[in-house]
Amino acid sequence: MPPPTRCPFSLSPRSPGEEQDGRETRLRVVLRVRPLTCTETRRGDRHVVHSLGNGTVHVNAARHDATFTFSAVFDAGASQEAVFEGSGMRQLVELAVEGLGPCLRLSISLSFSCTVFAYGQTGSGKTYTLMGPLGQSDAPGLLGLMQRSFSCLLEQSRGTGLALSASYLEIYNEQVSTHPAPVPALLTSPDPSATPKVRDLLSAGPPRALPLRWSKTRGFYVENQLSVDFESLEAVVELLLQGQQRHPAVFPPQPGISKQGTLCFVDLAGSERVKDTGSSGELSMEANNINRSLLALGHCISLLAKPRGKRTHIPYRDSKLTRLLARSLGGSGVTLMVACVSPSSRCLSETLSTLHYASRARRVTTRPMANRVPREKLLQTLEEEIQALQLENLSLRQQLSLPRNGEVPGAWPGWVGRYSPGGLHCPPIEGQLPAEGAPAWPSLYGLLRDFVVENEQLRYGGPSGSAEPIPVLQWEEASEWLAEQI
Numbered sequence: 001m002p003p004p005t006r007c008p009f010s011l012s013p014r015s016p017g018e019e020q021d022g023r024e025t026r027l028r029v030v031l032r033v034r035p036l037t038c039t040e041t042r043r044g045d046r047h048v049v050h051s052l053g054n055g056t057v058h059v060n061a062a063r064h065d066a067t068f069t070f071s072a073v074f075d076a077g078a079s080q081e082a083v084f085e086g087s088g089m090r091q092l093v094e095l096a097v098e099g100l101g102p103c104l105r106l107s108i109s110l111s112f113s114c115t116v117f118a119y120g121q122t123g124s125g126k127t128y129t130l131m132g133p134l135g136q137s138d139a140p141g142l143l144g145l146m147q148r149s150f151s152c153l154l155e156q157s158r159g160t161g162l163a164l165s166a167s168y169l170e171i172y173n174e175q176v177s178t179h180p181a182p183v184p185a186l187l188t189s190p191d192p193s194a195t196p197k198v199r200d201l202l203s204a205g206p207p208r209a210l211p212l213r214w215s216k217t218r219g220f221y222v223e224n225q226l227s228v229d230f231e232s233l234e235a236v237v238e239l240l241l242q243g244q245q246r247h248p249a250v251f252p253p254q255p256g257i258s259k260q261g262t263l264c265f266v267d268l269a270g271s272e273r274v275k276d277t278g279s280s281g282e283l284s285m286e287a288n289n290i291n292r293s294l295l296a297l298g299h300c301i302s303l304l305a306k307p308r309g310k311r312t313h314i315p316y317r318d319s320k321l322t323r324l325l326a327r328s329l330g331g332s333g334v335t336l337m338v339a340c341v342s343p344s345s346r347c348l349s350e351t352l353s354t355l356h357y358a359s360r361a362r363r364v365t366t367r368p369m370a371n372r373v374p375r376e377k378l379l380q381t382l383e384e385e386i387q388a389l390q391l392e393n394l395s396l397r398q399q400l401s402l403p404r405n406g407e408v409p410g411a412w413p414g415w416v417g418r419y420s421p422g423g424l425h426c427p428p429i430e431g432q433l434p435a436e437g438a439p440a441w442p443s444l445y446g447l448l449r450d451f452v453v454e455n456e457q458l459r460y461g462g463p464s465g466s467a468e469p470i471p472v473l474q475w476e477e478a479s480e481w482l483a484e485q486i
């Protein structure tokens with residue numbers, strides 16, 4: 001089976017050495033610095049994290065003077081809307097819903113698996129950024145990335161027939177069910193005989209434990225995960241609250257779009273070191289397990305940050321978190337990381353640790369792949385689209401009193417008569433041999449392109465008019481994608 005295509009889009013405008021490196025797209029990492037809390041202000045904490053503009057942030061405190069650069073930095077005054085618009089979140093939603101569809105003019109979803117995860121120490125503003133201040137979900141200005149994305153999803157899907165559904169999962173103690181003994185601090189492979197489980201926060205009754213499995217075609221996936229359809233913002237926010245009430249330290253909600261695109265939000269646990277939490281007993285085990293997840297994530301990120309040729313095996317299986325994020329981090333998804341920090345001098349060490357972690361994540365490159373569309377479905381859609389265009393072009397020719405078989409620059413001259421408006425009974429496929437003396441069969445995508453070019457010319461300029469040319473890049477990308485699919 002040929003591999004799915006690479007995504008021709010990047011999450012931000014191309015700039016040398018920034019988000020896009022040839023076909024590889026860097027993991028997009030943005031930083032949010034929350035305001036000092038009342039307690040921090042009262043006790044006189046100093047502000048040690050300063051945005052310098054242009055995605056650069058400066059940390060200045062005793063013995064520490066460091067500068068870090070990210071795709072964007074949002075300082076204490078940044079609104080929730082500014083974070084949504086400036087982080088690339090809107091584009092992420094568009095990639096999940098539309099993907100390559102509009103560029104191909106096909107009514108087929110060629111969307112991507114998109115993930116946004118929030119990283120940072122406890123109290124740094126991860127949940128606030130993703131969901132807004134809990135309990136104030138009715139204040140529109142404070143809505144988080146999730147609610148804004150849901151609105152955007154609903155807006156984009158209106159009238160398209162796309163079905164939206166949401167799932168909500170929690171990763172709980174990595175090892176409790178399989179390793180009752182305290183978890184070793186070093187990363188070791190989990191017991192292969194034990195299937196790791198996650199909790200379904202939307203299941204009826206107590207949250208159900210579901211196995212996290214792996215298959216060749218799907219990668220890591222959660223078996224029997226409940227998906228609830230939604231058609232309004234209120235409905236999906238209700239699902240969010242339902243999951244929240246079941247477990248306040250929520251893990252990943254995963255709204256999915258149609259059969260193809262997915263948009264996954266991950267609210268990570270606090271990233272502080274276990275020794276700093278001062279926890280003991282069961283709490284300590286939980287802290288250890290959280291720590292284990294984040295250590296595993298950090299380990300995978302370090303390895304992924306190496307140039308492609310120098311990468312060794314990436315140990316996604318070391319934690320449930322990395323299993324679930326494997327696709328997003330490992331190359332085929334589109335990922336946005338929102339690193340959150342406190343500006344307080346008291347959090348300096350954790351803030352520096354988050355900034356180093358996030359900087360390392362910026363070096364991770366992915367090659368986003370559009371989700372596969374079954375060949376039959378693709379051929380059928382191409383045929384339908386070609387047929388529709390053929391009819392439309394014939395009708396336009398009649399209206400313009402142009403001959404049916406007029407020479408149209410850029411169009412394949414042999415199409416007339418080959419395809420009756422009644423249907424394409426024998427679709428030509430790339431590589432099919434033409435009959436002797438007959439013009440070569442164009443590929444299906446070549447044919448589609450020719451009809452689209454002709455259509456644009458008939459609509460906007462007539463055969464010799466000055467229609468805007470369809471960007472060559474789009475067609476090259478589209479052709480490449482189709483060639484890989486067919």
Ligand SMILES: Nc1ncnc2c1ncn2[C@@H]1O[C@H](COP(=O)(O)OP(=O)(O)OP(=O)(O)O)[C@@H](O)[C@H]1O
Pocket residue numbers: 033034035037120121122123124125126127128129133268269270340
């Ligand atoms: N940008 C912000 N503006 C105003 N208040 C904020 C902002 N970010 C966070 N806060 C406030 O700071 C506190 C901690 O934020 P939040 O609960 O989002 O942290 P967290 O990183 O999710 O913590 P945890 O790891 O414990 O879940 C909350 O009271 C929240 O309302």
